[in-house]
Amino acid sequence: MADQVYFEDVEEGQELPEIRKDTTTQQLVMYAGASGDYYQIHYDLNFAKNNNLPDVILHGALKNAFLGQIVTNFIGEGGTLKKLNAQYRGMDVPGTPAYVKGVVKKKSVENGENIVECDIWLENSEGTHTTPGSATVSLPSRGG
Amino acid sequence: MTQESVITDEMRAAINVESEPLVNDVEAGAIKKFARAIGDTNPLFNDEEAARKSRYGGLIAPPTFLRSMNSGPAKVSVESPYPANLDGGSEWEYFEPVRPGDRITVTTYLSSIHERPGRLGNMLFMIRETKYVNQYDTVVAIQRTTGISYKPS
Numbered sequence: 261m262a263d264q265v266y267f268e269d270v271e272e273g274q275e276l277p278e279i280r281k282d283t284t285t286q287q288l289v290m291y292a293g294a295s296g297d298y299y300q301i302h303y304d305l306n307f308a309k310n311n312n313l314p315d316v317i318l319h320g321a322l323k324n325a326f327l328g329q330i331v332t333n334f335i336g337e338g339g340t341l342k343k344l345n346a347q348y349r350g351m352d353v354p355g356t357p358a359y360v361k362g363v364v365k366k367k368s369v370e371n372g373e374n375i376v377e378c379d380i381w382l383e384n385s386e387g388t389h390t391t392p393g394s395a396t397v398s399l400p401s402r403g404g
Numbered sequence: 405m406t407q408e409s410v411i412t413d414e415m416r417a418a419i420n421v422e423s424e425p426l427v428n429d430v431e432a433g434a435i436k437k438f439a440r441a442i443g444d445t446n447p448l449f450n451d452e453e454a455a456r457k458s459r460y461g462g463l464i465a466p467p468t469f470l471r472s473m474n475s476g477p478a479k480v481s482v483e484s485p486y487p488a489n490l491d492g493g494s495e496w497e498y499f500e501p502v503r504p505g506d507r508i509t510v511t512t513y514l515s516s517i518h519e520r521p522g523r524l525g526n527m528l529f530m531i532r533e534t535k536y537v538n539q540y541d542t543v544v545a546i547q548r549t550t551g552i553s554y555k556p557s
Binding site (some may be wrong): 278281285290291293294296297299310311312319320321322324325326328329332337338340341342343344345346347348356393404 | 434437438440441442443444446448458459460466467468471472474488489490491492493494495496497498524556557
């Protein structure tokens with residue numbers, strides 16, 4: 261397991277380690293199978309075009325999974341994910357890189373828990389935040 | 405041009421009516437397959453040996469794995485008049501990890517419905533809440549989703 265991040269080490273404004281995602285049409289089919297979401301706009305180009313879409317598009321829930329990944333990577337084994345939000349504002353298409361990014365927004369201690377709130381988002385290669393979101397986590401303390 | 409409302413009394417009658425429950429079994433293979441599909445190599449979701457040494461004592465599911473689970477059929481079904489659907493987003497609250505061997509009972513209900521004009525014409529928004537309860541009667545997670553439907557021009 262990777263090194264554990266502790267509450268004391270985290271600062272507001274700190275960036276979460278980003279993840280590059282090169283989503284392929286093959287991955288969309290894998291996600292359809294793994295999630296059971298077989299809506300054709302995610303793998304059938306003609307169907308997508310008949311629905312006014314420019315191409316097949318990424319499942320919103322797959323982008324939600326990407327946002328989950330940056331947070332679970334960041335908090336490590338010792339942290340706990342409490343809330344995860346994702347809004348699908350823009351469409352993402354396969355074949356171009358996208359970047360999962362995040363920043364620590366706020367630290368607080370609530371009911372004895374070390375709470376960290378983060379803004380997270382998926383950014384396309386043009387710099388547009390297609391999928392803004394947020395996460396609330398608790399982190400372990402160095403004091404134990 | 406004023407758009408006539410497509411929200412009917414039948415649709416409103418479905419609000420807050422919980423679906424039938426459906427039990428979903430969590431398999432280790434399904435967790436690993438899901439982790440592979442989302443491109444997440446976290447050992448907690450992929451590597452039973454490494455996960456056993458973690459504080460969880462074994463594999464756990466990635467946060468959005470619950471998307472692979474279904475609720476039972478609606479008691480009062482609500483159909484959008486529009487054929488095209490988009491997912492607007494999800495809000496998750498997590499309470500307990502999901503592990504292989506868990507039996508998760510899923511129920512869902514429509515919590516609100518509204519419409520407004522958008523870039524694809526009149527858009528109908530349906531907000532649903534889905535509850536995931538494990539075999540110990542513990543709520544492991546709640547997901548609030550926004551479904552958007554519209555008429556392709």
